[in-house]
Amino acid sequence: xxxxRKQLDALKKPFGKGQKLEKFAPAINAFDTFLFVPNHTTKKxxxxxxxxxxxxxxxxxxxxxxxxxxxxxxNTGYQYYVQTGESFTFIDAxxxxxxxxxxxxxxxxxxxxxxxxxxxxxxxxxxxxxxxVTGLLIPMIMPVDIPLWMVGISTAFAVLIxxxxxxxxxxxxxxxxxxxxxxxxxxxxxYMSGNKVWVSEASAVDGxxxxxxxxxxxAGQDVKYSMMEMFQGSIPGSIAxxxxxxxxxxxxxLILTGVxxxxxxxxxxxxxxxxxxxxxxxxxxxxxSFSWMNHLVVGGFAFGIVFMATDPVSAAQTNKGKWIxxxxxxxxxxxxxxxxxxxxxxxxxxxLLMNVFAPTIDHYVVNSNxxxxxxxxxxxxxxxxx
Amino acid sequence: xxxxxxxxTRRGAKLNIKGEAEKIFSKTPFSNTYAxxxxxxxGTLPKLLKKEGEEVKSGEPIFFSKNEPRxxxxxxxxxxIHSIVRGPRRKIEEIIIEKSSSxxxxxxxxNSWEDLSREELKSLLLESGNWPFIHQRPYGTIANxxxxxKAIFVSTHKTNPLCPDFEFILNQEIGAFQNGISVLNKLVxxxxxxxxxxxxxxxxxxIKGVQNYSVAGPHPAGNVSLHIQExxxxxxxxxxxxxxxxxxxxxxxxxxxxxxxxxRTVAITGNAVEHPKYIVTKQGAELQPxxxxxxxLYPQNRIVxxxxxxxxxxxxxxxxxxxxxxxxxxxxxNAYRMFGWLPFKDNNILSLSNTSFSRxxxxxxxxxxxxxxxxxxxxxxTGEMEKVFPLDVYPMQLLKACMVEDIEKMxxxxxxxxxxxxxxxxxxxxxxxxxxxxIIRQGIExxxxxxx
Numbered sequence: 075x076x077x078x079r080k081q082l083d084a085l086k087k088p089f090g091k092g093q094k095l096e097k098f099a100p101a102i103n104a105f106d107t108f109l110f111v112p113n114h115t116t117k118k119x120x121x122x123x124x125x126x127x128x129x130x131x132x133x134x135x136x137x138x139x140x141x142x143x144x145x146x147x148x149n150t151g152y153q154y155y156v157q158t159g160e161s162f163t164f165i166d167a168x169x170x171x172x173x174x175x176x177x178x179x180x181x182x183x184x185x186x187x188x189x190x191x192x193x194x195x196x197x198x199x200x201x202x203x204x205x206x207v208t209g210l211l212i213p214m215i216m217p218v219d220i221p222l223w224m225v226g227i228s229t230a231f232a233v234l235i236x237x238x239x240x241x242x243x244x245x246x247x248x249x250x251x252x253x254x255x256x257x258x259x260x261x262x263x264x265y266m267s268g269n270k271v272w273v274s275e276a277s278a279v280d281g282x283x284x285x286x287x288x289x290x291x292x293a294g295q296d297v298k299y300s301m302m303e304m305f306q307g308s309i310p311g312s313i314a315x316x317x318x319x320x321x322x323x324x325x326x327x328l329i330l331t332g333v334x335x336x337x338x339x340x341x342x343x344x345x346x347x348x349x350x351x352x353x354x355x356x357x358x359x360x361x362x363s364f365s366w367m368n369h370l371v372v373g374g375f376a377f378g379i380v381f382m383a384t385d386p387v388s389a390a391q392t393n394k395g396k397w398i399x400x401x402x403x404x405x406x407x408x409x410x411x412x413x414x415x416x417x418x419x420x421x422x423x424x425x426l427l428m429n430v431f432a433p434t435i436d437h438y439v440v441n442s443n444x445x446x447x448x449x450x451x452x453x454x455x456x457x458x459x460x
Numbered sequence: 461x462x463x464x465x466x467x468x469t470r471r472g473a474k475l476n477i478k479g480e481a482e483k484i485f486s487k488t489p490f491s492n493t494y495a496x497x498x499x500x501x502x503g504t505l506p507k508l509l510k511k512e513g514e515e516v517k518s519g520e521p522i523f524f525s526k527n528e529p530r531x532x533x534x535x536x537x538x539x540x541i542h543s544i545v546r547g548p549r550r551k552i553e554e555i556i557i558e559k560s561s562s563x564x565x566x567x568x569x570x571n572s573w574e575d576l577s578r579e580e581l582k583s584l585l586l587e588s589g590n591w592p593f594i595h596q597r598p599y600g601t602i603a604n605x606x607x608x609x610k611a612i613f614v615s616t617h618k619t620n621p622l623c624p625d626f627e628f629i630l631n632q633e634i635g636a637f638q639n640g641i642s643v644l645n646k647l648v649x650x651x652x653x654x655x656x657x658x659x660x661x662x663x664x665x666x667i668k669g670v671q672n673y674s675v676a677g678p679h680p681a682g683n684v685s686l687h688i689q690e691x692x693x694x695x696x697x698x699x700x701x702x703x704x705x706x707x708x709x710x711x712x713x714x715x716x717x718x719x720x721x722x723x724r725t726v727a728i729t730g731n732a733v734e735h736p737k738y739i740v741t742k743q744g745a746e747l748q749p750x751x752x753x754x755x756x757l758y759p760q761n762r763i764v765x766x767x768x769x770x771x772x773x774x775x776x777x778x779x780x781x782x783x784x785x786x787x788x789x790x791x792x793x794n795a796y797r798m799f800g801w802l803p804f805k806d807n808n809i810l811s812l813s814n815t816s817f818s819r820x821x822x823x824x825x826x827x828x829x830x831x832x833x834x835x836x837x838x839x840x841x842t843g844e845m846e847k848v849f850p851l852d853v854y855p856m857q858l859l860k861a862c863m864v865e866d867i868e869k870m871x872x873x874x875x876x877x878x879x880x881x882x883x884x885x886x887x888x889x890x891x892x893x894x895x896x897x898x899i900i901r902q903g904i905e906x907x908x909x910x911x912x
Contacts, residue, residue, distance in 0.1 A: 108801075110798055110800070111799075111831075112796065113796050114794075114831070114832040115762075115794050115830040115831055116830050116831075119884075119887040120887035120888045121771065121773070122769070122790065123832050123834070123887075124810070124812055124813060124890075125811040125813070125815075125818065126813035126815050126833075126834075127891060130815050131815065131841060133802065137803065200836075203837070243840065331814045332815075335843060389842075440854050443853075444872040450695055451696045
């Protein structure tokens with residue numbers, strides 16, 4: 075470890091203060107701090123600090139994403155082999171999935187991190203770790219057959235417009251990963267919706283039907299999957315969204331480590347369940363009478379509410395606000411699903427909509443604290459003058 | 461003893477650090493020099509009364525406050541001004557007094573002090589150098605003698621990491637403490653609130669002339685800001701005064717003897733100290749002889765005037781701060797940790813976050829050091845500040861208002877109700893390594909300059 079440290083220090087020398095490559099220090103620091111937590115000591119304020127830092131937090135989110143990702147890779151192959159009728163083993167399915175998905179992950183990381191590094195050097199701050207999560211999320215919520223260049227363009231759009239244009243990490247209004255998906259959704263609708271994109275090779279091989287459950291419901295067809303299959307995730311859909319089971323494992327990791335807000339997750343489930351139940355009572359079309367429990371396990375709802383709605387930067391920031399934000403996200407998700415057949419999956423638009431409203435929710439929550447204080451002041455003033 | 465309010469909080473954290481001072485007084489080492497540091501008096505611009513080389517008696521004014529010339533700061537010992545240490549832009553950093561063998565002190569007439577009028581008592585305290593013992597809220601500066609505060613707060617239960625036990629410190633001083641309380645009662649008609657440990661009020665049960673409240677819960681339950689919020693919330697224009705417990709007994713000692721009492725009982729704490737114990741000394745005493753007596757365990761140590769969350773960095777040749785009842789010494793943490801960012805790695809580092817098993821595995825005291833355990837980043841994680849902040853204030857929103865210097869917003873969000881020490885645990889716990897205390901301190905300085 076010491077030898078490695080010495081080599082790194084030697085390597086870093088030209089990037090030091092006053093040296094000629096000083097401007098590029100954030101880039102080399104990003105690699106260095108990935109290997110070693112730096113030897114920086116406290117300069118002002120508290121003399122001791124918690125072991126947690128942003129890297130640790132973000133890596134925890136990645137760990138929480140892994141079960142859903144691994145299942146998603148398997149399910150990609152599984153859907154393909156089941157629909158073509160070929161016999162296959164677990165390994166076959168996994169390799170088929172990995173062959174499709176790993177390049178997407180690489181494209182997303184390379185494009186996104188290059189932009190992040192560039193901005194870090196340009197603005198003279200360290201590279202923030204947030205993109206480690208965003209970069210993994212982007213391929214996980216795409217349809218499997220989307221061309222790689224579309225992944226790249228969507229990623230670039232999300233990082234540039236949704237994040238850096240607002241001032242970088244911590245300043246963005248919209249969740250960058252969802253923005254990438256929304257961009258692709260509206261820019262390349264034929265690759266992002268319909269009944270030919272949700273299973274690997276569906277557009278190329280005739281025997282494959284790439285219809286999602288919500289898609290067939292919107293088209294007024296029957297659902298051929300059981301609730302158990304929906305829960306476990308052996309259904310068509312975006313890469314990692316299908317398995318509510320493995321998303322729930324991720325949710326458990328996020329909640330137990332305190333990295334994800336349980337208030338948002340609980341609020342979202344509550345909102346969606348209540349909304350689903352109300353529509354069940356109404357029951358005017360196939361999506362309305364689709365059981366509220368099925369609404370919770372089908373489509374991207376679980377994945378969205380656990381991994382996207384809980385993004386602390388774009389979500390509400392106050393504890394009360396998180397409840398309101400979560401509940402409304404759940405309500406809007408089901409509402410968009412049921413009322414708008416053009417968007418059979420409502421969770422993406424519901425979260426983006428609530429991202430926009432999150433600062434407003436916080437504003438009112440914080441204002442109630444401010445008003446309480448001002449009322450106390452004016453009461454005291456009245457007492458004094460009386 | 462009637463408890464008028466039980467203050468109980470859950471939001472906060474007790475940091476389980478090694479190095480609590482054993483309740484024993486060790487021998488006080490001889491201190492050759494004493495220092496007054498104007499930085500200890502937040503918001504005070506010093507104007508010197510003495511030059512280098514001049515003789516001073518103990519209790520003789522050395523400087524006064526430029527914005528309130530009646531507030532004087534006096535020498536804790538008899539001796540000679542050894543040197544005046546200046547920093548950048550000729551800012552006075554330390555006034556070092558070399559103690560002489562004789563002990564001549566200035567004496568004030570305190571006979572029949574009970575018959576003095578309020579104004580006469582105030583000028584006696586101002587003239588004798590006792591006024592700096594009284595602080596005001598908002599801002600935590602030295603009180604303005606012309607104000608009438610809503611209440612005076614004395615909290616004997618502190619919760620800072622490894623903080624001293626005032627019941628132990630004042631055990632033999634209870635008479636002086638009672639006299640000090642009488643002085644405070646004479647200064648104002650408003651109530652004097654005395655806060656005690658809910659589980660163990662101890663000697664403070666007997667104190668007369670106070671309204672008792674009890675405090676329970678993890679740090680920062682002992683911070684006076686919380687007590688003020690519960691008992692006498694600050695409205696715009698309100699003032700509340702606060703006095704540290706040992707300064708109450710210093711006031712009491714002065715009012716009986718007529719001589720300024722600079723006594724400081726100090727807990728020497730921290731995991732770099734071999735035998736953490738208490739000593740009795742005076743304001744501004746040299747640190748080196750004290751620390752040598754206590755054996756420091758590491759080659760490189762951080763010496764902190766105060767506790768590890770809110771104290772000021774000092775060094776071996778430094779001097780005890782004016783208001784300090786605690787010295788903390790911890791090892792410097794200037795070492796690299798390979799892959800230290802992995803969750804659940806390095807569980808020997810104390811963490812409040814659930815991304816570490818530290819709280820599960822180690823029940824006894826943690827070794828701490830000064831490593832930042834990461835680097836400063838943008839504010840991303842939300843909700844973690846509120847967990848360690850019991851005040852009815854939105855901490856992150858207030859910090860952001862301070863960063864953009866939006867005075868109206870700072871007022872509305874409660875800048876009058878906080879002092880930097882309330883953000884000590886936020887400094888410690890926040891993921892992005894934001895210097896919250898520094899931001900609040902700058903915010904308060906802005907308020908003093910712009911609003912007053």
